[in-house]
Amino acid sequence: MLPYKNHQEKLNLIKSGKLSLLENVKYxxxxxxxxxxxxxxxxxxxxxxxxxxxDIQKKIIQGxxxxxxxxxxxxxxxxxxxxxxxxxxxxILKNFISLYxxxxxxxxxxxxxxxxxxxxxxQFAMGSSNENSFFGNCLNPxxxxxxPGGSSGGSAAVVAAGLCDAALGTDTGGSIxxxxxxxxxxxxxxxxxxxxxxxxxxxASSFDCxxxxxxxxxDAELILSVISGFDPKDSTSMNIEPALSGKDYEQTSKYKIxxxxxxxxxxxxxxxxxxxxxxxxxxxxxxxxFVNINLPYTQYSIATYYxxxxxxxxxxxxxxxxxxxxxxxxxxxxxxxxxxxxRSEGFGEEVKRRIMLGTYVLSAGYYDAYYRKAQQVRRLFKxxxxxxxxxxxxxxxxxxxxxxxxxxxxxxxxxxxYLGDIYTTxxxxxxxxxxxIPAGVNKQNLPIGIQFMANHFQENKLINxxxxxxxxxxxxx
Amino acid sequence: MESKxxxxxxxxxxxxxxxxxKIFCGCSTKFGNPANTNVCPVCLGHPGVLPVLNKKVVEYxxxxxxxxxxxxxxKSVFARKNYFYPDLPKGYxxxxxxxPVCEKGFVDIVCADGTEKRLGITRIHLEEDAGKSIHDxxxxxxxxxNRCGVPLIEIVSEPDMRTPEDAYLYLTKIKQLVQYLGVCDxxxxxxxxxxxxNISIRPKGQKELGTKAEVKNMNSFRNVExxxxxxxxxxxxxxxxxxxxxxxxxxxNADTNKLASMRSKEEAHDYRYFPDPDLIxxxxxxEWKKQISDSLPELPDTRKARFxxxxxxxxxxxxxxxxxxxxxxxxxxxxxxxxxYKSASNWVMGEVLKTIKEEKIEISDFPVxxxxxxxxxxxxxxxxxxxxxxxxxxPVLLKDNRDxxxxxxxxxxxxxxxxxxxxxxxxxxxxxxxxxxxxxxxxKEKVLGFFVGQIMKETKGKANPAVVNEIxxxxxxxxx
Numbered sequence: 022m023l024p025y026k027n028h029q030e031k032l033n034l035i036k037s038g039k040l041s042l043l044e045n046v047k048y049x050x051x052x053x054x055x056x057x058x059x060x061x062x063x064x065x066x067x068x069x070x071x072x073x074x075x076d077i078q079k080k081i082i083q084g085x086x087x088x089x090x091x092x093x094x095x096x097x098x099x100x101x102x103x104x105x106x107x108x109x110x111x112x113i114l115k116n117f118i119s120l121y122x123x124x125x126x127x128x129x130x131x132x133x134x135x136x137x138x139x140x141x142x143x144q145f146a147m148g149s150s151n152e153n154s155f156f157g158n159c160l161n162p163x164x165x166x167x168x169p170g171g172s173s174g175g176s177a178a179v180v181a182a183g184l185c186d187a188a189l190g191t192d193t194g195g196s197i198x199x200x201x202x203x204x205x206x207x208x209x210x211x212x213x214x215x216x217x218x219x220x221x222x223x224x225a226s227s228f229d230c231x232x233x234x235x236x237x238x239x240d241a242e243l244i245l246s247v248i249s250g251f252d253p254k255d256s257t258s259m260n261i262e263p264a265l266s267g268k269d270y271e272q273t274s275k276y277k278i279x280x281x282x283x284x285x286x287x288x289x290x291x292x293x294x295x296x297x298x299x300x301x302x303x304x305x306x307x308x309x310x311f312v313n314i315n316l317p318y319t320q321y322s323i324a325t326y327y328x329x330x331x332x333x334x335x336x337x338x339x340x341x342x343x344x345x346x347x348x349x350x351x352x353x354x355x356x357x358x359x360x361x362x363x364r365s366e367g368f369g370e371e372v373k374r375r376i377m378l379g380t381y382v383l384s385a386g387y388y389d390a391y392y393r394k395a396q397q398v399r400r401l402f403k404x405x406x407x408x409x410x411x412x413x414x415x416x417x418x419x420x421x422x423x424x425x426x427x428x429x430x431x432x433x434x435x436x437x438x439y440l441g442d443i444y445t446t447x448x449x450x451x452x453x454x455x456x457x458i459p460a461g462v463n464k465q466n467l468p469i470g471i472q473f474m475a476n477h478f479q480e481n482k483l484i485n486x487x488x489x490x491x492x493x494x495x496x497x498x
Numbered sequence: 499m500e501s502k503x504x505x506x507x508x509x510x511x512x513x514x515x516x517x518x519x520k521i522f523c524g525c526s527t528k529f530g531n532p533a534n535t536n537v538c539p540v541c542l543g544h545p546g547v548l549p550v551l552n553k554k555v556v557e558y559x560x561x562x563x564x565x566x567x568x569x570x571x572x573k574s575v576f577a578r579k580n581y582f583y584p585d586l587p588k589g590y591x592x593x594x595x596x597x598p599v600c601e602k603g604f605v606d607i608v609c610a611d612g613t614e615k616r617l618g619i620t621r622i623h624l625e626e627d628a629g630k631s632i633h634d635x636x637x638x639x640x641x642x643x644n645r646c647g648v649p650l651i652e653i654v655s656e657p658d659m660r661t662p663e664d665a666y667l668y669l670t671k672i673k674q675l676v677q678y679l680g681v682c683d684x685x686x687x688x689x690x691x692x693x694x695x696n697i698s699i700r701p702k703g704q705k706e707l708g709t710k711a712e713v714k715n716m717n718s719f720r721n722v723e724x725x726x727x728x729x730x731x732x733x734x735x736x737x738x739x740x741x742x743x744x745x746x747x748x749x750x751n752a753d754t755n756k757l758a759s760m761r762s763k764e765e766a767h768d769y770r771y772f773p774d775p776d777l778i779x780x781x782x783x784x785e786w787k788k789q790i791s792d793s794l795p796e797l798p799d800t801r802k803a804r805f806x807x808x809x810x811x812x813x814x815x816x817x818x819x820x821x822x823x824x825x826x827x828x829x830x831x832x833x834x835x836x837x838x839y840k841s842a843s844n845w846v847m848g849e850v851l852k853t854i855k856e857e858k859i860e861i862s863d864f865p866v867x868x869x870x871x872x873x874x875x876x877x878x879x880x881x882x883x884x885x886x887x888x889x890x891x892x893p894v895l896l897k898d899n900r901d902x903x904x905x906x907x908x909x910x911x912x913x914x915x916x917x918x919x920x921x922x923x924x925x926x927x928x929x930x931x932x933x934x935x936x937x938x939x940x941x942k943e944k945v946l947g948f949f950v951g952q953i954m955k956e957t958k959g960k961a962n963p964a965v966v967n968e969i970x971x972x973x974x975x976x977x978x
Contacts, residue, residue: 340545
């Protein structure tokens with residue numbers, strides 16, 4: 022067990038000499054080795070981590086360390102870090118080394134975080150169970166026969182298993198929130214544009230977000246405040262005051278919370294439903310006002326999401342063609358053969374499925390019926406949420422319809438797998454922030470996640486409600 | 499041959515913009531650097547990179563849009579054009595599709611017979627250039643990514659041209675405009691200006707268009723004219739023989755002067771255009787548009803009118819002088835020295851252009867400064883030298899661009915207008931040529947030429963011819 026609850030406590034222990042950062046990093050490295058069967062890491066940067074520990078320990082003692090000084094962070098292997106492998110858990114990039122470091126990663130490095138390694142994930146972040154990885158399945162540390170969720174399964178697993186302090190994940194349709202729920206940790210998907218995407222290997226550019234995955238609310242807030250902000254390298258990033266300091270925490274109990282009935286319909290696991298109701302009554306008793314909300318377009322979220330994201334993906338992944346870098350097939354033949362074989366052999370099945378789907382919806386004759394129509398529906402989603410947030414500050418929903426399922430249970434049925442994203446994709450369609458918080462376990466001892474969503478750039482409300490529950494719920498239990 | 503067919507021609511012109519850096523990253527656009535040195539993760543299309551629009555590129559496109567009377571769209575959107583090729587690192591080209599930066603403009607051309615034609619411009623859009631595939635280095639194909647991301651504007655014309663000459667004149671106009679605006683150097687041979695032509699034919703009088711073919715790979719103005727003429731001929735021949743035109747893309751081979759089919763319609767790409775989610779829409783405010791508009795240099799048509807009006811030049815002179823911005827600039831610099839507009843025009847259009855053509859140089863490399871040319875003209879007008887002597891001074895100026903007044907003095911070429919000196923010479927000739935004097939006195943006026951020639955010879959051409967004539971006549975007449 023770690024002798025601290027959050028980063029602030031860790032820093033205090035180091036400053037007072039009660040904790041050696043080097044020992045702390047060694048502990049994580051040993052534990053990562055010990056828990057290798059989880060398969061959460063694609064790469065562990067042992068030497069770099071030990072060296073950083075020494076340097077940063079000094080800085081902390083001298084008092085000139087950054088805000089994340091000594092926080093041991095794992096990053097999802099779709100994020101670029103200079104001179105390190107960037108594989109996206111795909112065979113097509115198995116030997117690829119990045120020439121540069123992406124903005125969010127650079128920001129945590131600049132604040133003296135220690136990057137312990139790169140985490141396993143579904144290939145190119147496509148999947149909900151981490152079963153689409155070139156490096157093999159990642160296992161749920163709570164039950165090794167089950168999936169950790171996806172696509173940021175590795176990031177969730179290494180945090181939940183205590184192999185690091187926190188992780189960066191990416192969320193295109195729930196890939197931070199759903200594995201956080203499956204593994205029992207916090208996962209925050211920021212507003213689209215809050216965090217620069219520079220250095221995030223694109224799956225669906227207008228959906229992708231980088232966000233923190235942590236064991237506590239404070240660390241999630243701290244990491245988010247570090248990685249936020251406009252980046253001249255990302256035209257879609259924005260500079261909106263983070264308002265994350267928690268200074269408006271007193272306002273929390275005045276929040277009006279919406280319950281969208283579409284999120285509690287058929288298909289939702291009964292235990293999860295009951296747990297959320299339990300939380301709602303706790304919050305009601307604490308003085309929160311609840312309102313029933315309609316989000317009528319919810320039923321179209323999966324269809325809309327999969328049309329738009331696969332369209333973008335089909336184009337984003339065109340660069341992996343074997344011509345200039347990455348995997349190239351040995352097959353001898355024409356240029357077209359080289360493309361076909363390199364891509365057929367290099368990409369996993371799910372990636373190929375999505376590239377084909379996306380190519381189809383953008384093709385001449387189908388564009389209007391699929392892509393353009395889906396764009397129009399996306400607009401309606403935004404309107405839906407805009408209307409909702411005129412009435413309420415937050416929405417409460419389940420993160421996923423089930424808890425972590427068995428390995429292989431859904432991997433042969435992509436449609437069932439896609440339906441698991443039903444509660445999370447809407448936030449990405451609308452570009453709004455969402456958080457999954459741990460809400461205990463079910464009878465099988467599997468974690469349950471609850472999701473809150475807020476309006477654009479109101480991550481402060483997500484942080485505040487999460488902190489309120491973290492501080493008060495256990496006591497009220 | 500008066501044909502019963504009419505050709506319908508539209509051009510797509512790509513112009514490389516003269517920005518310092520690429521359209522979506524900070525790499526240099528410098529031409530001729532070693533292969534794959536003007537590159538970074540962004541233009542190499544590495545995982546995780548994002549494009550960031552270079553504002554200067556938008557400004558340049560708007561300049562061209564204003565100069566071609568286009569509507570400047572307040573909002574324009576970048577789109578991805580998806581296709582696989584090794585010199586296209588991302589597997590798509592960032593271009594514009596549904597909302598280009600400029601639309602619905604026109605340019606006017608003057609045909610050889612003097613008639614004016616207005617040619618429509620459908621759109622001008624922004625895009626990034628692809629890299630270069632090099633096929634002639636052994637068995638492998640090599641790729642140079644330096645050109646990837648160099649900004650281009652594509653200027654798409656309406657199918658308003660009817661002859662290869664129209665196309666030539668349109669292209670000349672586009673080149674003239676991009677050069678005036680300073681947005682492109684307009685060099686077709688080096689590929690900074692590229693042109694594809696869409697050509698179809700139809701019986702004269704028919705409204706609907708025939709099936710078109712696209713001709714690519716024409717790397718000079720004359721080749722464009724030639725290739726279009728060839729393609730029109732080819733299509734007429736097919737129709738005359740009872741065949742049908744197939745929609746296809748043809749490549750022009752300048753060495754063999756032939757067209758070869760590259761791909762048919764069935765093999766055409768489906769580019770799957772869609773808005774690029776990495777870039778936000780480009781918004782051109784009224785204010786920005788006005789700023790760009792105010793900063794535009796004088797355009798060729800305006801300048802031509804000003805030359806006719808202000809310098810009283812014939813339209814022919816004004817057309818030639820303003821044809822090229824640098825030439826018009828040169829001419830106006832000559833005028834800083836002299837106010838003999840017409841003589842200056844004659845010199846620039848005559849000796850200057852002749853030299854440029856013979857030496858195959860650009861006006862920017864022309865060795866005689868406009869200041870010295872102006873001075874030379876002034877020397878003639880002030881009767882310091884004759885026009886004939888000036889023609890002799892000019893080659894000296896070409897060799898070493900010095901003050902012509904000094905050259906004239908050094909070489910002792912100053913015109914003799916001193917009547918005393920000329921009288922002396924005249925007397926000498928008259929006394930040594932009694933036969934010719936007799937001939938003149940008997941009415942043979944023509945013999946006057948002999949005397950003038952002798953006097954010029956005597957004075958090494960420096961005697962002022964008008965003064966010589968006057969004195970000669972006076973002297974001879976006294977002998978009558």
